[in-house]
Amino acid sequence: MAKVRVKEELVYPGSFACPGCGLMMAFRHVLRVLGRNTAVVTTAGCGSVVAGSYPQTISKVPFFHCSFGTAASTAAGLKAGYDMMGKRSINVLAWAGDGGTFDIGLQSLSGAAERNEDIIYVCYDNEAYMNTGVQRSSGTPMGAWTTTTPRESLEDRPKKKMAAIMAAHEIPYIATASVSYPEDLDRKIRKAKGIKGFRFIHIIVPCPTGWLYPASETVRLGREAVLSRIFPLFEIMAGKKYRLSPMGAKTPVREYLVSQGRFKGLSEKDISLIQEKVDEYWSELEELAARSRESHS
Amino acid sequence: MSAKESIAPPMAAAKMPASPNKTGAWRFERPILEDRLAPCSEACPLGENIPAIMSLNSRGAFKEAYGEIRKENPFPGICGKICFHPCERVCNRGRFDEPVSIQELEFLVTVLSRDGVSGIEERHGPSLQRVAVIGGDIAGLSCAYFLRLLGYTVTILEPGARLRVFDLPTKGSDLNTKYLESDVKSVLDIGIDLRIRTTPEAIYYHQLVKEFQAVYVSPGAVDSEAREFLKGPDVYSVYNAIEVERMIRDGNPLPLRGKVAVTGSAREALKTAMSVKAIGGEPVVLVPFFPDDLEHMAEDLEDAERKGVSLKFGSAPFALSERDGRISGLACFKAGKGRFLEAKRRGPESEQTGSFEQRAEAVIIASPEKTGVNLMPPILQETGLVVVFPDRFPRARSRKLGKEKDLSRAVVRHMSEGKQAALSLDLCLRKRPFEEIYSVAVGRLGALSFEAYKMNHPHRYQRPLGNVVRAADLNPAYFKKAPRIKPSSPENGLTRRQGVLSARRCFQCGRCNSCQTCYQYCPDLAISVEPETGRPEIDYDHCKGCGICFKECPRGAISLQRE
Numbered sequence: 001m002a003k004v005r006v007k008e009e010l011v012y013p014g015s016f017a018c019p020g021c022g023l024m025m026a027f028r029h030v031l032r033v034l035g036r037n038t039a040v041v042t043t044a045g046c047g048s049v050v051a052g053s054y055p056q057t058i059s060k061v062p063f064f065h066c067s068f069g070t071a072a073s074t075a076a077g078l079k080a081g082y083d084m085m086g087k088r089s090i091n092v093l094a095w096a097g098d099g100g101t102f103d104i105g106l107q108s109l110s111g112a113a114e115r116n117e118d119i120i121y122v123c124y125d126n127e128a129y130m131n132t133g134v135q136r137s138s139g140t141p142m143g144a145w146t147t148t149t150p151r152e153s154l155e156d157r158p159k160k161k162m163a164a165i166m167a168a169h170e171i172p173y174i175a176t177a178s179v180s181y182p183e184d185l186d187r188k189i190r191k192a193k194g195i196k197g198f199r200f201i202h203i204i205v206p207c208p209t210g211w212l213y214p215a216s217e218t219v220r221l222g223r224e225a226v227l228s229r230i231f232p233l234f235e236i237m238a239g240k241k242y243r244l245s246p247m248g249a250k251t252p253v254r255e256y257l258v259s260q261g262r263f264k265g266l267s268e269k270d271i272s273l274i275q276e277k278v279d280e281y282w283s284e285l286e287e288l289a290a291r292s293r294e295s296h297s
Numbered sequence: 298m299s300a301k302e303s304i305a306p307p308m309a310a311a312k313m314p315a316s317p318n319k320t321g322a323w324r325f326e327r328p329i330l331e332d333r334l335a336p337c338s339e340a341c342p343l344g345e346n347i348p349a350i351m352s353l354n355s356r357g358a359f360k361e362a363y364g365e366i367r368k369e370n371p372f373p374g375i376c377g378k379i380c381f382h383p384c385e386r387v388c389n390r391g392r393f394d395e396p397v398s399i400q401e402l403e404f405l406v407t408v409l410s411r412d413g414v415s416g417i418e419e420r421h422g423p424s425l426q427r428v429a430v431i432g433g434d435i436a437g438l439s440c441a442y443f444l445r446l447l448g449y450t451v452t453i454l455e456p457g458a459r460l461r462v463f464d465l466p467t468k469g470s471d472l473n474t475k476y477l478e479s480d481v482k483s484v485l486d487i488g489i490d491l492r493i494r495t496t497p498e499a500i501y502y503h504q505l506v507k508e509f510q511a512v513y514v515s516p517g518a519v520d521s522e523a524r525e526f527l528k529g530p531d532v533y534s535v536y537n538a539i540e541v542e543r544m545i546r547d548g549n550p551l552p553l554r555g556k557v558a559v560t561g562s563a564r565e566a567l568k569t570a571m572s573v574k575a576i577g578g579e580p581v582v583l584v585p586f587f588p589d590d591l592e593h594m595a596e597d598l599e600d601a602e603r604k605g606v607s608l609k610f611g612s613a614p615f616a617l618s619e620r621d622g623r624i625s626g627l628a629c630f631k632a633g634k635g636r637f638l639e640a641k642r643r644g645p646e647s648e649q650t651g652s653f654e655q656r657a658e659a660v661i662i663a664s665p666e667k668t669g670v671n672l673m674p675p676i677l678q679e680t681g682l683v684v685v686f687p688d689r690f691p692r693a694r695s696r697k698l699g700k701e702k703d704l705s706r707a708v709v710r711h712m713s714e715g716k717q718a719a720l721s722l723d724l725c726l727r728k729r730p731f732e733e734i735y736s737v738a739v740g741r742l743g744a745l746s747f748e749a750y751k752m753n754h755p756h757r758y759q760r761p762l763g764n765v766v767r768a769a770d771l772n773p774a775y776f777k778k779a780p781r782i783k784p785s786s787p788e789n790g791l792t793r794r795q796g797v798l799s800a801r802r803c804f805q806c807g808r809c810n811s812c813q814t815c816y817q818y819c820p821d822l823a824i825s826v827e828p829e830t831g832r833p834e835i836d837y838d839h840c841k842g843c844g845i846c847f848k849e850c851p852r853g854a855i856s857l858q859r860e
Contacts, residue, residue, distance in 0.1 A: 012314040012316045013320070013821055013822040014315040014316040014320055014839055015821065017820060019324075019820075019843035020841075020843035020844070020845055021820045021843075022820070023820075024821065025819075025820045028820075052311060052315045054309055054311045055311045055312065056315045056318070057311040057314065057315060058314075060314075179818075208843075216843055216844030216847060216848040217848065218818075219845055219848070223774060
């Protein structure tokens with residue numbers, strides 16, 4: 001693995017995140033790349049819980065807690081405020097979970113994206129409402145157990161394709177990333193930092209508590225998710241130009257599924273159905289990437 | 298409060314860092330960063346620190362790598378060509394794609410840095426002590442090399458016209474005369490005296506004692522000149538089974554007529570004891586086992602007892618003892634039941650139940666290859682001359698070698714034998730217990746580390762000697778498949794560039810090379826990187842014990858310990 005230069009950490013240790021938390025990993029990487037000149041807005045979710053309870057904080061940069069579902073609009077307002085104060089160089093980061101992005105925050109997110117507000121919106125996706133006790137969100141993948149989709153009636157709808165929704169807004173930059181590939185994650189954040197306009201980054205953060213696996217497997221699952229293409233890594237520039245980052249040879253999705261307790265109830269038939277869906281999505285993406293290579297060459 | 302701040306509506310602002318929360322209290326498994334032993338180092342009969350050597354090679358630092366090899370191996374040029382490279386057989390990379398070209402790299406390192414001979418880095422102990430090495434074969438030179446590095450004044454006594462190491466067969470084998478000569482030269486260059494054409498009188502006991510404090514008899518010399526040497530005071534009534542057979546056949550069994558202690562592998566010992574009994578001796582067989590362990594040979598045991606052979610079970614001989622310049626018997630540990638079987642290692646275990654001395658006028662070591670006896674150099678108390686005989690491996694005599702495979706094994710074994718002799722001589726001269734030698738064993742396969750031995754005294758940093766990294770401890774996700782680089786022609790070996798690329802294939806099992814993977818992935822910022830060395834440090838106040846660093850470390854340098 002290539003060496004990443006050691007930069008200043010902008011997160012204090014001592015958070016109340018569960019052991020092996022993928023979100024904490026993502027947060028420290030994002031902040032480290034964005035640097036001191038950053039203000040964070042977070043909506044309700046794991047991200048606001050682990051950020052520390054009054055009077056403590058884990059963040060060395062300003063960290064603003066807003067009401068649920070308003071991360072994008074609050075961040076837009078904060079950015080406008082900074083602009084009026086003449087502090088134009090400050091990066092405003094909206095930090096929200098999959099619930100605060102896919103479900104409750106979708107309206108404010110869509111509005112801010114449509115207006116092309118100059119903020120970086122990072123969605124840390126642990127695929128359910130984890131801090132309230134693992135309830136299903138529209139980011140929960142097909143076949144997964146949550147407390148609201150118990151073993152008797154597992155999640156039967158596929159995961160919402162958030163990147164496609166964002167692409168429809170034709171914003172300057174969209175990327176997906178995984179905590180298991182820190183160089184790739186860092187590169188994407190750095191790229192986003194250099195772009196003006198609305199930037200959306202979607203990071204998969206494995207969650208040992210909600211996905212039901214041993215805490216030490218976080219990085220391995222983040223890697224499996226990418227390699228099996230169940231969470232493909234790609235970038236979309238200007239809503240049209242797709243670029244894939246496959247990270248390695250394709251592995252069967254089965255290996256990813258069977259090592260998690262939340263997929264325990266799946267039959268072989270279900271697994272092959274999921275594999276089909278994954279292949280379908282990947283070939284769609286490949287097609288889009290090929291088309292954008294042609295039109296830009 | 299300034300006017301500017303009063304514009305803001307009242308709101309709660311948290312300004313305390315969270316770091317006083319000692320989340321380390323949640324932990325029930327503690328990750329520990331400690332270097333572990335690579336399987337190649339364990340398998341190397343000389344215990345070379347192969348990951349360190351490969352790390353230097355991968356940076357193109359071949360001269361430094363040569364120095365690193367020479368810490369454990371006086372003959373990199375010879376080994377680079379004829380060693381049977383057990384290191385590559387156990388290489389963890391072999392499970393992944395193909396083993397690292399350790400031997401070819403060793404040769405390349407020698408070719409590129411032959412002139413960079415390391416001097417005597419450190420002396421310890423009184424350097425006035427003089428040691429004689431009889432016989433300049435591989436083991437003799439190896440012993441001389443390590444003794445010299447320990448600070449002794451060493452003289453090689455060679456009865457022939459030239460060092461017998463040059464009698465090694467160079468025709469029809471990979472052994473290259475050029476590298477043989479340069480290796481021998483670089484060993485002698487560190488300041489070893491050489492006397493060739495020594496007369497038999499010069500190695501008589503009473504001659505040696507005038508000049509030397511200790512003597513090592515090399516395996517090549519043990520058959521002929523040592524016999525001359527024994528003619529003197531006749532202290533060494535120690536024989537191996539082959540010699541006993543020959544003495545009986547030649548009708549010269551006089552020394553075996555009295556009380557004879559027999560040890561070695563149980564079956565061989567019994568057989569030899571019965572031959573001794575047949576010519577009128579009084580054999581006592583010493584075996585570290587108990588009759589229960591030897592059920593498979595119950596009949597033989599009964600037979601021997603009927604014939605009057607006395608058997609002493611549970612006695613593990615560890616040293617020869619002498620009185621008035623003669624062998625007086627064998628010092629033995631009383632073995633605890635089961636100890637020796639489960640350990641399957643030479644030498645006594647810690648929980649002996651005591652020791653005793655078996656009196657005898659002669660000692661026979663039957664099948665020394667498998668014996669539990671370490672020929673602890675007996676101290677001749679009157680004169681203070683210490684004499685070490687090599688462990689006598691029947692196949693390891695350089696003059697009797699013909700086949701390639703035997704040659705390479707014997708040569709390498711001689712090197713490690715010489716090292717063992719040097720270390721045991723040093724222990725003996727410093728009046729330390731022989732068991733200390735086990736503290737520098739590299740893994741469990743019998744190799745000794747000279748570097749660790751040297752470092753042991755001031756209790757400084759030691760290289761890892763235990764806890765071998767297995768293929769399952771590595772994380773293959775961090776390695777890309779890359780085929781082994783074949784040299785364009787076997788004679789010339791690898792080029793410099795190929796050498797660097799080959800060394801980069803090494804996984805560096807068990808050796809933290811500051812890749813920072815653990816630091817990158819720690820969710821709790823409990824791992825920081827020491828800015829100068831690049832070495833990670835774990836903050837146990839905040840580490841929650843998730844085990845990600847342990848799982849992700851590409852080379853198994855982090856282990857988890859239950860708390």
